[in-house]
Amino acid sequence: MRVAVLEGGRSLERGVSLRSGAHVREALRRAGHEALAIDAGPELVAQLHEQAPDIAFVALHGGEGEDGTVQGVLELLGIPYTGAGPSACMRATDKALAKHLLGEAGIPTPVFRAFAQDSLEGLGLAAGLPELERAPGYPLVVKPAHGGSALGVKFAASAAELPSALVAAFSYDDRVVVERYVKGRDLAVSVLDLEASEAIALPIVEAIPREQDFYAYESRYEIGMTTFVCPAELPEEITLRAQELALATYRLLGCHGVARIDLLLEEESAEPTVLEANVVPGLTETSLLPQAAEAAGIDFDALVGRILQSAFTR
Amino acid sequence: MSAGDVGRGTRHTAHELARYERLFAARTRGMRSSAMREMMALTERPEVISLAGGLPDTSTFPPELYARLMAHVAADSTARALQYGPTEGMAAAMECIVQVMAEEGTVVGTEEMIVTTGGQQVIDLVCKALIDPGDAIVAEAPTYPGAVPTFGAYQADVVQIDVDVEGMPIDELEATLDRLLAEGRRPKFLYTIPNFQNPGGVTMSLERRRRLVQIARARELLVLEDNPYGLLRYEGTPLPTLYSLDAADSGRSGKSDFVIYLGTFSKILSPGVRLGWAVAPRPVLEKLNLGKQGADLCSSPVTQLFVAAYFHEHDWRGYLQELRELYRRRRDTMLEALAEHFGEEARWTAPQGGLFIWATLPEYIDTTNLLAQCTDVAFVPGRAAYMDTEGRQGASSMRLNFAGLPEQEIREGIGRIGAAAERQMRLFGALTGAPRRARPAPRPPESTLPTATPDGQPARELEPTAEAGAHTPAPAEVGADKESLADVVELRRRRAGER
Numbered sequence: 001m002r003v004a005v006l007e008g009g010r011s012l013e014r015g016v017s018l019r020s021g022a023h024v025r026e027a028l029r030r031a032g033h034e035a036l037a038i039d040a041g042p043e044l045v046a047q048l049h050e051q052a053p054d055i056a057f058v059a060l061h062g063g064e065g066e067d068g069t070v071q072g073v074l075e076l077l078g079i080p081y082t083g084a085g086p087s088a089c090m091r092a093t094d095k096a097l098a099k100h101l102l103g104e105a106g107i108p109t110p111v112f113r114a115f116a117q118d119s120l121e122g123l124g125l126a127a128g129l130p131e132l133e134r135a136p137g138y139p140l141v142v143k144p145a146h147g148g149s150a151l152g153v154k155f156a157a158s159a160a161e162l163p164s165a166l167v168a169a170f171s172y173d174d175r176v177v178v179e180r181y182v183k184g185r186d187l188a189v190s191v192l193d194l195e196a197s198e199a200i201a202l203p204i205v206e207a208i209p210r211e212q213d214f215y216a217y218e219s220r221y222e223i224g225m226t227t228f229v230c231p232a233e234l235p236e237e238i239t240l241r242a243q244e245l246a247l248a249t250y251r252l253l254g255c256h257g258v259a260r261i262d263l264l265l266e267e268e269s270a271e272p273t274v275l276e277a278n279v280v281p282g283l284t285e286t287s288l289l290p291q292a293a294e295a296a297g298i299d300f301d302a303l304v305g306r307i308l309q310s311a312f313t314r
Numbered sequence: 315m316s317a318g319d320v321g322r323g324t325r326h327t328a329h330e331l332a333r334y335e336r337l338f339a340a341r342t343r344g345m346r347s348s349a350m351r352e353m354m355a356l357t358e359r360p361e362v363i364s365l366a367g368g369l370p371d372t373s374t375f376p377p378e379l380y381a382r383l384m385a386h387v388a389a390d391s392t393a394r395a396l397q398y399g400p401t402e403g404m405a406a407a408m409e410c411i412v413q414v415m416a417e418e419g420t421v422v423g424t425e426e427m428i429v430t431t432g433g434q435q436v437i438d439l440v441c442k443a444l445i446d447p448g449d450a451i452v453a454e455a456p457t458y459p460g461a462v463p464t465f466g467a468y469q470a471d472v473v474q475i476d477v478d479v480e481g482m483p484i485d486e487l488e489a490t491l492d493r494l495l496a497e498g499r500r501p502k503f504l505y506t507i508p509n510f511q512n513p514g515g516v517t518m519s520l521e522r523r524r525r526l527v528q529i530a531r532a533r534e535l536l537v538l539e540d541n542p543y544g545l546l547r548y549e550g551t552p553l554p555t556l557y558s559l560d561a562a563d564s565g566r567s568g569k570s571d572f573v574i575y576l577g578t579f580s581k582i583l584s585p586g587v588r589l590g591w592a593v594a595p596r597p598v599l600e601k602l603n604l605g606k607q608g609a610d611l612c613s614s615p616v617t618q619l620f621v622a623a624y625f626h627e628h629d630w631r632g633y634l635q636e637l638r639e640l641y642r643r644r645r646d647t648m649l650e651a652l653a654e655h656f657g658e659e660a661r662w663t664a665p666q667g668g669l670f671i672w673a674t675l676p677e678y679i680d681t682t683n684l685l686a687q688c689t690d691v692a693f694v695p696g697r698a699a700y701m702d703t704e705g706r707q708g709a710s711s712m713r714l715n716f717a718g719l720p721e722q723e724i725r726e727g728i729g730r731i732g733a734a735a736e737r738q739m740r741l742f743g744a745l746t747g748a749p750r751r752a753r754p755a756p757r758p759p760e761s762t763l764p765t766a767t768p769d770g771q772p773a774r775e776l777e778p779t780a781e782a783g784a785h786t787p788a789p790a791e792v793g794a795d796k797e798s799l800a801d802v803v804e805l806r807r808r809r810a811g812e813r
Contacts, residue, residue, distance in 0.1 A: 104468050117741065120741065120745060121740075121743045121744045126747060151682075151686065152475070152683060152686065153682075162745070163678065163742055163745040163746050164678040164742070165682070165684070166741070166745055167679065167680075167738050167741055167745070168680050168683045168740050170738075170741055171680075171683035171684060171686045171687045172683070172686050178646055192626075200446070204717070263441050
């Protein structure tokens with residue numbers, strides 16, 4: 001098959017996406033496919049027209065590649081593509097929407113409030129911010145609604161620290177989620193569609209930062225800065241519970257093909273709680289999804305083959 | 315699969331990479347990419363006006379001259395140009411270096427000199443020769459962002475001292491040295507950029523230069539004097555190099571005992587030739603030479619001969635004068651644009667030379683985040699100039715290069731940054747109930763201070779004072795050109811890390 005691997009793009013995760021894309025293309029070639037790299041920019045549609053691929057493999061992280069924009073373009077052009085469709089992308093990447101949906105479905109997620117920058121002036125919301133003291137209550141984590149990593153994610157120990165945390169988060173998005181800070185262990189559960197869209201949860205990866213910085217950006221994904229343990233050393237009932245929550249989240253948001261659900265095992269309650277869903281998980285050498293697949297006996301080539309299949313089972 | 319299979323087209327898995335982790339040297343822990351650098355990578359798109367680089371403008375160098383000089387090298391010395399050269403450098407290049415240093419009043423011979431692959435290599439070689447893990451280096455705060463990863467790679471413990479308008483305060487330096495001494499530690503060297511400091515734009519005063527050299531002599535402290543911009547002075551009186559001040563006291567016929575001088579052709583000719591140099595006391599020089607043998611055997615004879623041909627055939631002082639005039643206009647343009655677009659709460663340095671202005675916004679603005687909002691303009695976030703790039707130091711500042719772009723783009727770029735900063739100030743105002751007027755009101759002429767006085771004293775503070783809302787004086791001559799600038803185009807920014 002002729003596979004266009006969509007990579008790069010204009011998001012802050014461009015570099016990671018290029019690495020995912022290159023890694024995926026190697027696997028596709030080993031499987032006998034013709035793999036073309038297409039950088040998702042102003043020439044995207046022209047290149048897709050020119051190359052006329054049978055299928056598009058979406059290896060874009062963040063931004064337009066993950067929020068349904070690129071998926072909408074592919075639908076318009078009638079090109080089959082891997083992974084989630086536009087609506088699931090929108091639900092999963094909009095953290096505020098995702099958390100509302102989780103809450104309504106009874107899936108545990110940290111207490112939060114969400115609001116838009118426009119409301120601060122347009123609706124006089126600034127006067128309402130002291131309410132955050134009551135719920136979710138400090139300490140708080142302020143996140144851009146569409147942010148996934150540490151850039152723009154700020155910790156506010158008290159109301160005095162809130163304004164600058166908000167200014168930082170609003171640098172990345174015009175909406176933010178203000179979430180109760182939960183201390184605990186970082187768990188990632190990848191979910192993969194097997195035949196006939198039957199989803200399974202892969203073994204859990206725990207990310208243990210070596211340095212104790214709060215949300216240290218680099219430590220998360222640099223080799224040597226974080227220790228990844230897979231399968232995570234957890235009591236069986238917690239493993240099962242986390243996997244069950246991940247599958248429930250995957251179905252609730254309407255994911256397809258593959259997703260990675262990030263959870264936190266709360267220290268106090270020893271209960272897993274869902275933080276967010278990623279519909280285009282990283283596929284680099286050090287990414288969590290390939291580690292989880294490997295632990296389940298699915299090597300990288302087989303994993304890429306599975307994800308490729310998802311284009312035809314929509 | 316064995317580790318040896320990797321890299322031959324076979325796949326590598328996370329587990330195998332984890333295996334490499336055990337092979338990496340401990341010092342690689344100090345060599346980290348950061349969110350900030352990831353973001354900087356995104357600014358390397360053609361539509362971005364980048365005020366981030368350390369670039370001179372090489373577009374002013376005549377292509378015919380370049381062709382003629384290379385033809386000259388080919389005609390006269392093809393075999394030599396294509397051969398290895400001596401590690402310490404070729405005599406022809408060294409003679410040019412002697413001329414350049416003499417231009418700043420520093421008389422040196424070639425016997426204590428080494429030609430290097432850019433000035434950057436000197437920093438690396440000095441660390442290689444002097445630094446064991448945990449050794450202390452004293453540096454300015456902020457310091458050259460390009461030195462930060464080098465110091466990190468050698469696992470140095472860098473003690474940074476805040477500069478003011480006159481450079482590093484020597485009282486602070488003495489207190490720091492005393493404190494380190496009390497801990498039983500002696501810094502291996504002090505790193506300073508005395509002229510038009512990168513990124514601060516400040517120049518160390520003559521009095522401080524004298525005191526620094528006295529302290530170096532009294533305490534036997536090595537000083538790495540990084541002087542890439544000394545000849546790019548646009549106003550004021552040139553000041554003697556630390557090397558020459560120390561040499562005058564040494565009694566070793568013009569040779570310094572404690573100063574390692576770092577120079578480069580990057581800013582006065584071309585960074586592409588990758589040629590810099592060090593002048594150092596003989597024992598230090600020998601170690602640098604051994605280090606260089608291990609690093610690259612020699613710097614490129616092709617470019618050394620090119621530089622020699624250039625100095626021989628062309629009026630290099632004339633070209634330098636053209637650059638000075640060009641960069642001075644661009645600096646003035648940027649100062650005007652800053653006064654127009656950066657608001658009352660911002661302040662910035664008014665350098666008398668060099669390539670950079672250091673601008674500081676109110677402390678609630680983090681310039682790394684601001685950069686995320688500035689989709690079509692780039693600058694270096696201030697944190698890059700501090701060893702702890704995740705810390706608060708420098709977080710509200712930015713380094714702006716005024717030399718590399720035409721005036722129109724400088725105005726446009728500063729306008730875009732100003733617009734983004736204004737949005738953040740307005741937001742902060744809305745959050746704290748203290749609405750801010752981001753754009754400065756027109757200032758009466760009597761409230762302005764000159765950017766720099768003719769005797770060479772810069773007029774502005776480097777760091778903002780504690781009083782919020784204090785007024786930044788505008789440059790003396792605000793240009794008439796006040797065209798309105800395009801707003802920043804909004805582009806949503808999403809996740810930053812790998813997942």
